[in-house]
Amino acid sequence: MREDRELSREEIDAFGAELDALRERTLADLGEADARYIRRVRAVVRACCWSGRLLLLAGWFPPTWLLGTLLLGLGKIIENMELGHNVMHGQYDWMNDPELAGRTYEWDIAGPSDFWRHTHNHIHHTYTNVLGMDDDIGYGVVRLFPEQRWKPYYRWQPLWVTLQALLFQYAVAIQHLRLDKVFKGRISREEVRPLLRQFNAKVGRQWVKDYLVFPLLALALGCNALAVLAGNVVANLIRNLWTFTVIFCGHFTEKAAVFAPSTLENETRGHWYLRQLKGSSNLQGSRLLHFMTGNLSHQIEHHLYPDVPARRYAAMAREVREIAARYGQTYNTGTMSGQFATVLRRIWRYRLPQAV
Amino acid sequence: MPLIPLRLTIPLQPLLAPLRWLTAHHWLRASDVDACLRFLQPAWALTRIHARVEARRWVAEDMLAIRLRPNGNWPGAQAGQHVQLFIERDGVRLSRSYSLTAQADGCIEIAVRRQPEGRVSAWLCEHLSIGDCVELGAPYGELRWPQEGAVLLAAAGSGITPLLGLLRDALGRGFSAPVRLLHFVREQGQRAFVEELQQLQARYPNLAVEWAVTAGAAGQRLSEEQLHAWREAHVLSCGPAGFVEQLRELVDGQAASLQVESFTPPQWRAEGERRPVRLQFVRSQREAVGDNQASLLEQAEAAGLKPEHGCRQGICTQCTCQLLEGAVRDLRSGEISHEPGQSIRICVSAPLGDVRVDL
Numbered sequence: 001m002r003e004d005r006e007l008s009r010e011e012i013d014a015f016g017a018e019l020d021a022l023r024e025r026t027l028a029d030l031g032e033a034d035a036r037y038i039r040r041v042r043a044v045v046r047a048c049c050w051s052g053r054l055l056l057l058a059g060w061f062p063p064t065w066l067l068g069t070l071l072l073g074l075g076k077i078i079e080n081m082e083l084g085h086n087v088m089h090g091q092y093d094w095m096n097d098p099e100l101a102g103r104t105y106e107w108d109i110a111g112p113s114d115f116w117r118h119t120h121n122h123i124h125h126t127y128t129n130v131l132g133m134d135d136d137i138g139y140g141v142v143r144l145f146p147e148q149r150w151k152p153y154y155r156w157q158p159l160w161v162t163l164q165a166l167l168f169q170y171a172v173a174i175q176h177l178r179l180d181k182v183f184k185g186r187i188s189r190e191e192v193r194p195l196l197r198q199f200n201a202k203v204g205r206q207w208v209k210d211y212l213v214f215p216l217l218a219l220a221l222g223c224n225a226l227a228v229l230a231g232n233v234v235a236n237l238i239r240n241l242w243t244f245t246v247i248f249c250g251h252f253t254e255k256a257a258v259f260a261p262s263t264l265e266n267e268t269r270g271h272w273y274l275r276q277l278k279g280s281s282n283l284q285g286s287r288l289l290h291f292m293t294g295n296l297s298h299q300i301e302h303h304l305y306p307d308v309p310a311r312r313y314a315a316m317a318r319e320v321r322e323i324a325a326r327y328g329q330t331y332n333t334g335t336m337s338g339q340f341a342t343v344l345r346r347i348w349r350y351r352l353p354q355a356v
Numbered sequence: 357m358p359l360i361p362l363r364l365t366i367p368l369q370p371l372l373a374p375l376r377w378l379t380a381h382h383w384l385r386a387s388d389v390d391a392c393l394r395f396l397q398p399a400w401a402l403t404r405i406h407a408r409v410e411a412r413r414w415v416a417e418d419m420l421a422i423r424l425r426p427n428g429n430w431p432g433a434q435a436g437q438h439v440q441l442f443i444e445r446d447g448v449r450l451s452r453s454y455s456l457t458a459q460a461d462g463c464i465e466i467a468v469r470r471q472p473e474g475r476v477s478a479w480l481c482e483h484l485s486i487g488d489c490v491e492l493g494a495p496y497g498e499l500r501w502p503q504e505g506a507v508l509l510a511a512a513g514s515g516i517t518p519l520l521g522l523l524r525d526a527l528g529r530g531f532s533a534p535v536r537l538l539h540f541v542r543e544q545g546q547r548a549f550v551e552e553l554q555q556l557q558a559r560y561p562n563l564a565v566e567w568a569v570t571a572g573a574a575g576q577r578l579s580e581e582q583l584h585a586w587r588e589a590h591v592l593s594c595g596p597a598g599f600v601e602q603l604r605e606l607v608d609g610q611a612a613s614l615q616v617e618s619f620t621p622p623q624w625r626a627e628g629e630r631r632p633v634r635l636q637f638v639r640s641q642r643e644a645v646g647d648n649q650a651s652l653l654e655q656a657e658a659a660g661l662k663p664e665h666g667c668r669q670g671i672c673t674q675c676t677c678q679l680l681e682g683a684v685r686d687l688r689s690g691e692i693s694h695e696p697g698q699s700i701r702i703c704v705s706a707p708l709g710d711v712r713v714d715l
Contacts (some may be wrong), residue, residue: 035447046388093662096449099387101664103639106382122641205382 005328016270048075073238081294111173129279435525440493512595682711
C-alpha cells in the first residue's frame with residue numbers, strides 16, 4: 001500500500017509551486033523539435049495504416065495478412081494514443097496549426113472526439129479518482145476499490161472486464177451518453193437524443209470505412225474482401241486490448257488511491273497536484289513502450305501536466321520523482337506486467353462484497 | 357521537380373470537389389488529403405491557399421516586394437486588399453497582414469516592410485527564398501478606387517502598399533482624372549517603389565507623385581496647405597493610426613469622400629467603469645470571472661484556454677466564435693452585438709455583462 005507523509009498546508013503550497021515551476025520551464029522550452037516530432041508521429045501513423053491496408057489486399061497469404069493486420073493495428077494504436085489523445089488534450093495548441101488543434105481533431109476510433117473531450121479531458125482529468133465523480137473508476141461495470149459500493153452484478157466482473165477489453169472503443173464511446181442515468185430516468189431521452197445521433201454517425205462512419213469500404217475496394221480490385229474485413233476486425237481488436245491494458249494500468253494499480261468527494265472542497269492547486277500524483281501510476285520500460293502507450297506510461301506526469309507535449313514527460317518524470325521523494329510521497333511505478341497483475345488482482349478480489 | 361506543376365492546380369480544381377465533400381462529411385481527414393496533394397505539388401491543398409515564391413526584390417532600403425503564385429484555391433482579390441501571410445517559426449505558426457501591391461498573370465505581389473523587432477518580417481526579408489511555399493489567408497479589405505473625380509492618395513510608411521495596388525489597377529484601367537500620391541517616410545531610403553512610380557508618372561500625365569521625408573529638423577509634416585488644392589478630391593489614406601487620424605481631422609467634411617485604413621491598432625478606449633463579469637466558455641466547460649474592459653481572447657487566455665487566433669486585431673477572423681448568450685462590445689467601433697448564435701471575433705470583443713461563448 002501507499003506510504004505518504006501527511007503534508008502541512010505550507011508544504012502542499014510549496015509542492016504545488018515546485019511542480020508549477022517545472023511546468024513553466026518545460027513550456028518555455030517548447031519549439032521546433034516538438035513540432036517536428038508530432039508531425040513525424042503522424043507520418044508514422046500514415047505509413048503504418050496505409051501500408052497495412054495495402055498488404056491486406058494480398059489476401060489470406062499468412063505473411064502479408066499477419067503483417068498487414070499488425071501494421072494497421074499499430075497505426076491505430078499510435079493514432080489513438082501518441083497522436084490523437086495527446087493532440088486532443090491541446091498539447092500542441094501552442095503551434096497554432098489548425099491540423100493539430102485540440103479543439104477540432106477527430107480520431108480514428110468509434111467515440112466522437114467531442115465526447116472524449118468532455119468525459120476524459122474535463123471530467124476524468126479534473127476529478128481524477130474521486131468516487132462518484134470520475135466515471136473512469138471502473139466505467140460503471142467494475143469494482144476496483146473497496147470504497148465503491150458493492151452491487152450484485154460485480155460478482156461477474158471478470159467477465160464484464162473481458163468484454164470491455166474486447167470492445168474497449170465502444171465502452172469509451174458510450175460513456176458520454178450516461179445510459180445508466182437515462183435508464184434510471186435521471187436524464188430524459190430528449191436530452192440524450194442529439195448525443196445519440198452524433199454517436200451513431202461516428203460509429204457508422206467507422207464501420208462503413210473499416211468493414212465496408214475497404215472490403216468492397218478489395219472486391220473491386222479482384223482481391224479477397226473477407227481477408228480485408230478480417231484484418232480490419234483483428235486490427236481494431238488489437239488496438240482495443242492494448243489501450244485497455246494501458247489505461248487500466250493508469251489508475252487502478254495496487255498503489256493507486258481513490259478519494260471521497262469531500263476532497264474537492266477548497267482544493268488548492270497543490271492539493272490537486274497531490275491528488276493526481278496519488279491517483280496515477282506509471283509504467284517502467286523501454287522507449288518503445290513509452291511511445292506505444294502514447295507516453296501514458298508516464299501517467300503521473302500526464303495527470304500533473306495534461307496539456308504539456310507528452311514527449312516531454314520522460315524528462316519531467318525525473319524531476320517529479322525527485323520532488324515526490326523530497327515530500328515523502330510514494331511515486332507509484334513498476335513494470336507493465338507487474339502493474340497489470342495488481343490491476344487483475346483488484347478485479348478479482350473486489351468482485352465480492354466482503355473483500356476490503 | 358514537383359510531379360504536378362503549380363499552374364496545373366487551377367484547371368485541376370474541379371477534381372478536388374469530391375474530396376472536399378468527403379472531408380466536409382468527416383469521411384476523410386483534410387490533413388491526410390493535403391499531405392498527398394503536397395507530395396504531388398508542394399503548394400497544393402484541398403481548401404487552404406498556399407503560394408510559391410516566384411521572385412523577390414528590394415523596393416526600398418527596408419522594404420521587400422515578393423511575387424507569389426497561389427494555388428487554385430486563391431479566390432482572386434480586388435486591388436487595395438490585404439492578405440494574411442502565415443509562416444512557421446520555432447514550431448509556431450505566425451501570421452501578419454500584407455497588402456497586395458500588384459496582380460498579374462496568376463501572381464500576386466506583396467510588399468513587406470522589415471520591422472526591426474519583427475519576428476515575421478525579418479524572417480521573410482532574410483530567409484524567404486524563391487521556390488519556398490507560404491500559406492495565405494483569403495483577401496480582405498474595403499479600400500475602393502473612386503468612380504470618377506480627382507483622387508488624393510496619402511500614405512505614410514508601408515501604407516504605400518495598398519494605395520500602390522489601387523493606383524496601378526486604376527491607371528491600367530484608364531482612369532484619367534488627376535491623381536496625386538503623397539508618400540511620407542521617415543528616411544530618404546524608405547521611399548518605396550520609386551522607379552515604378554516614376555515610370556508611371558512618365559506614362560500617365562494625370563499622375564503626380566510627391567515624397568516627404570519627416571525625419572530631422574527640416575522634416576516635412578502633413579499640413580493643411582499641402583491638402584488645400586485637393587479639398588474636393590476623393591481622399592484615400594493608409595498608414596499608422598496617428599497619421600491617419602491626423603489626416604482625417606485635416607480633410608474632414610471637405611473631401612468628396614474619405615477612406616482610411618490604419619495598420620497599427622488604435623488604442624482602444626475603455627468604455628465606462630471597470631466591473632467584473634461572469635464568463636462561461638461552453639465548449640471547454642470552464643467558467644471565469646473577468647471584466648468588461650479586456651478582449652474575450654485575452655480573458656480566455658488568462659483563464660487557461662488557448663483559443664485559435666491570428667492577428668489579435670480583428671482582422672484575420674481566425675478567432676471567430678459563436679456568442680451564445682449575453683452582449684459584447686466591439687473594441688474598435690464600440691458596436692454592440694447581442695444576437696445569440698452570432699459570430700464574433702473574440703480578439704476585439706469585450707463582454708458588456710455576463711456572457712456565454714462557444715469556446
